[in-house]
Amino acid sequence: MPNVRVVSRNFMEMVAALPAAKLDDLYESPWTCQAVVRSLPPLAKQYVLRLLFVEAAVSSKSMQDWALTDALNKHRVAIDKLEQLRVLIDASERKKGDSYKLNPKLQKQLQEVLRTGGGVPREALPASFAARVPSLADLDNYATKQWEAVLLQLVSTAFTEGPSTPMNNSLAQTFQRAGLITAPKGKEPPKITDAGFQFLLMDTNAQLWQIVREYVASAEDRAMDSADLINFLLELGFLNVGEPYNLNSLSPMQQNVIKELAALGVLQIQAGTKDRWFIPTKLATNLSASISEGSTAPSGEGCVIIETNFRVYAYTTSKLQAEILRLFVRLEYQLPNLVVGSLTKESVSTAFSSGITSDQMITFLTKHAHPHAASKTPVVPETVTDQIRLWENDRNRVETTPSYMYKDFPTEETYEAVVNYARDIGALLWDDPAGQRLIGRAERHEDMRNFIRRQSAPQRR
Amino acid sequence: MMDALTPKDDISQVVILLDANPYFWGEKSSRGANRAETTSFTFDRFMEHVLLFINSIFLLNQANRVVVIGTGATSCAYLYDSQGIEVAANARSARAVKKQSAVEKITQKLEDFVAKEAVCDLNQGMEDTRYSLLSGSLSMALCYIQKVLRGPPPHPRPRILCLQGSPDAPPQYIAVMNAIFSAQRSLVPIDACVVGDQTSAFLQQATHITGGIYQKPATPEGLYEYLAMVFATDLYSRKFLQLPGASAVDFRASCFCHKKSIDMGFVCSVCLSIFCKGQRTCTTCNANFAPNKSSAAAQKPKAS
Numbered sequence: 066m067p068n069v070r071v072v073s074r075n076f077m078e079m080v081a082a083l084p085a086a087k088l089d090d091l092y093e094s095p096w097t098c099q100a101v102v103r104s105l106p107p108l109a110k111q112y113v114l115r116l117l118f119v120e121a122a123v124s125s126k127s128m129q130d131w132a133l134t135d136a137l138n139k140h141r142v143a144i145d146k147l148e149q150l151r152v153l154i155d156a157s158e159r160k161k162g163d164s165y166k167l168n169p170k171l172q173k174q175l176q177e178v179l180r181t182g183g184g185v186p187r188e189a190l191p192a193s194f195a196a197r198v199p200s201l202a203d204l205d206n207y208a209t210k211q212w213e214a215v216l217l218q219l220v221s222t223a224f225t226e227g228p229s230t231p232m233n234n235s236l237a238q239t240f241q242r243a244g245l246i247t248a249p250k251g252k253e254p255p256k257i258t259d260a261g262f263q264f265l266l267m268d269t270n271a272q273l274w275q276i277v278r279e280y281v282a283s284a285e286d287r288a289m290d291s292a293d294l295i296n297f298l299l300e301l302g303f304l305n306v307g308e309p310y311n312l313n314s315l316s317p318m319q320q321n322v323i324k325e326l327a328a329l330g331v332l333q334i335q336a337g338t339k340d341r342w343f344i345p346t347k348l349a350t351n352l353s354a355s356i357s358e359g360s361t362a363p364s365g366e367g368c369v370i371i372e373t374n375f376r377v378y379a380y381t382t383s384k385l386q387a388e389i390l391r392l393f394v395r396l397e398y399q400l401p402n403l404v405v406g407s408l409t410k411e412s413v414s415t416a417f418s419s420g421i422t423s424d425q426m427i428t429f430l431t432k433h434a435h436p437h438a439a440s441k442t443p444v445v446p447e448t449v450t451d452q453i454r455l456w457e458n459d460r461n462r463v464e465t466t467p468s469y470m471y472k473d474f475p476t477e478e479t480y481e482a483v484v485n486y487a488r489d490i491g492a493l494l495w496d497d498p499a500g501q502r503l504i505g506r507a508e509r510h511e512d513m514r515n516f517i518r519r520q521s522a523p524q525r526r
Numbered sequence: 527m528m529d530a531l532t533p534k535d536d537i538s539q540v541v542i543l544l545d546a547n548p549y550f551w552g553e554k555s556s557r558g559a560n561r562a563e564t565t566s567f568t569f570d571r572f573m574e575h576v577l578l579f580i581n582s583i584f585l586l587n588q589a590n591r592v593v594v595i596g597t598g599a600t601s602c603a604y605l606y607d608s609q610g611i612e613v614a615a616n617a618r619s620a621r622a623v624k625k626q627s628a629v630e631k632i633t634q635k636l637e638d639f640v641a642k643e644a645v646c647d648l649n650q651g652m653e654d655t656r657y658s659l660l661s662g663s664l665s666m667a668l669c670y671i672q673k674v675l676r677g678p679p680p681h682p683r684p685r686i687l688c689l690q691g692s693p694d695a696p697p698q699y700i701a702v703m704n705a706i707f708s709a710q711r712s713l714v715p716i717d718a719c720v721v722g723d724q725t726s727a728f729l730q731q732a733t734h735i736t737g738g739i740y741q742k743p744a745t746p747e748g749l750y751e752y753l754a755m756v757f758a759t760d761l762y763s764r765k766f767l768q769l770p771g772a773s774a775v776d777f778r779a780s781c782f783c784h785k786k787s788i789d790m791g792f793v794c795s796v797c798l799s800i801f802c803k804g805q806r807t808c809t810t811c812n813a814n815f816a817p818n819k820s821s822a823a824a825q826k827p828k829a830s
Contacts, residue, residue, distance in 0.1 A: 103585075103588055110536070
């Protein structure tokens with residue numbers, strides 16, 4: 066089951082998985098360097114800063130002294146992460162991991178960033194265009210609308226027999242690759258999967274990152290260089306929201322990317338008589354912002370109020386919000402700006418059977434709480450959270466463990482010895498002394514078999 | 527409150543109090559010139575280090591915020607606010623301002639600030655210009671932080687960094703202490719990096735009380751290293767890193783009557799005001815120390 070919180074971080078793991086030479090090439094771009102540093106765990110960031118102006122190799126011993134003795138775990142995680150991303154390079158002469166130094170390319174770029182204070186990757190178009198650029202509020206609306214349209218396409222596969230509107234082709238492919246919808250078999254329309262249901266309950270950042278990740282993962286199929294693509298995507302995050310940038314100056318590959326991102330609402334493309342330009346929306350800043358570990362980007366105003374009697378009120382006009390709520394809430398009636406429903410055992414159980422967990426539901430409800438409800442503690446009434454968890458436990462009363470059954474022992478002594486051995490290694494699940502049978506865990510079967518062989522061997526002699 | 531004690535991420539709000547007292551820096555550079563030292567630590571060099579430090583903070587997390595408050599001899603002013611919305615006469619200049627980097631904004635504001643300082647000083651006549659208005663800038667920083675904490679969540683974790691050059695100003699003792707205690711109350715650590723010649727007893731006490739870090743770099747030329755190694759550490763990482771601990775803290779108080787640092791003095795039994803000499807009535811709360819009875823009963827000597 067994909068963990069909701071790690072999805073956005075996985076992007077950097079994908080970057081780390083690139084071959085070393087390609088990764089080093091990535092660090093030619095100051096924007097990638099900054100995005101990579103910001104994605105690191107807090108401790109690792111501090112290490113990068115400390116080593117930034119150190120040219121010589123630093124021994125791992127002295128780096129270990131930076132951390133407190135009871136924080137060595139965190140220290141190792143930080144160093145591992147830095148090594149994975151080749152931010153730290155092994156510079157030891159004899160033993161591996163003896164001393165480290167910063168990746169020289171990254172070091173050079175970051176030093177430059179500190180001296181100049183960063184700035185923006187490319188020049189915005191001159192002010193004469195400013196009058197034709199939509200206001201920030203309009204841009205936000207546009208981004209939200211586009212993104213909701215994308216998600217609605219996904220939701221539509223959940224309820225109707227087939228998508229009510231034919232799905233955007235490249236989008237459908239991306240959804241399929243991400244395992245969010247099933248691949249179409251013959252005439253049967255694609256159905257939403259368990260992962261797809263969970264995807265709907267994630268926050269926008271995590272969702273966006275999962276889509277972008279799939280997009281990059283499939284870059285090679287479409288004859289794009291994944292390193293170039295990563296560079297460009299990370300660079301986009303550093304552009305100023307709401308300013309126009311020239312589209313014609315981009316390479317054909319980048320123009321393609323821009324078009325696909327515009328469909329997600331990350332950018333808006335406008336065209337004049339001669340020029341075309343794109344305007345990053347607030348979703349674009351997420352591209353560089355949301356990858357940092359543990360940081361919570363401010364989400365939009367919530368709208369959901371839950372009462373102790375399991376009634377759910379959502380003050381929203383968004384069709385998407387209502388559809389998502391419908392995943393685990395029985396909707397009762399809808400007014401122009403209000404959706405009313407209640408959490409029932411049936412509605413929640415349906416959600417469980419589509420693979421949504423109680424924690425995901427509660428997190429969703431907490432995250433989208435109406436400001437009035439959010440100011441209270443707990444945000445979601447305890448009776449409701451407890452009941453949801455109890456309903457989930459109801460489903461988990463039976464636990465399955467793969468196992469082997471052993472029977473027909475030659476003597477009672479052998480049986481006893483085997484039972485004792487099984488108990489010692491923690492493999493015993495059930496034993497029946499009268500019938501001389503026992504059941505052991507499947508993962509210890511090898512040990513069990515060897516032991517039984519050894520037991521019966523002397524008797525054969 | 528629990529949130530404030532255990533930060534979950536490393537997003538910081540750093541308020542930097544920049545000592546821009548022209549008299550202090552002027553004296554420093556003229557002294558350096560007299561001794562014909564080429565390596566003297568001038569204001570220009572100081573600012574290079576500070577600007578590099580500010581950029582480093584932005585590098586660490588895109589959500590980090592920085593505010594710079596200039597501390598002068600007679601006034602204080604906000605020099606830079608990374609969240610700030612520039613008020614511009616028209617849209618075009620607004621765009622121009624937006625394009626400026628933090629460095630350009632700060633240096634421009636700093637020039638304005640120092641120019642204003644000079645005018646202020648001429649108008650007000652002679653105040654003691656050796657001292658910087660630390661109490662004023664501390665209060666401004668705390669006000670700003672209160673504004674942030676009362677704004678919409680999520681809040682970044684605030685901390686104050688004092689870059690102090692000029693010596694402690696005894697007349698500001700009470701105001702500074704009040705600021706320190708209110709920082710302690712709102713759980714805002716005060717860090718201090720002293721680049722002047724004297725150690726600062728005020729800032730030692732401030733860091734001790736609020737749980738911040740006090741450093742007096744032995745070589746001010748390497749200021750950036752100190753800033754990056756110690757003061758760039760966010761409050762989350764501080765739980766896991768070895769950081770310089772408090773050395774001996776000068777806990778001496780200043781008397782309220784002559785603003786002198788004293789080892790031993792008299793404390794008003796009603797309002798705890800400190801005096802260097804025995805008084806008949808407390809000048810702060812007007813308590814009468816029963817002059818006809820033994821004065822020792824009302825006025826206890828205070829051990830340091």
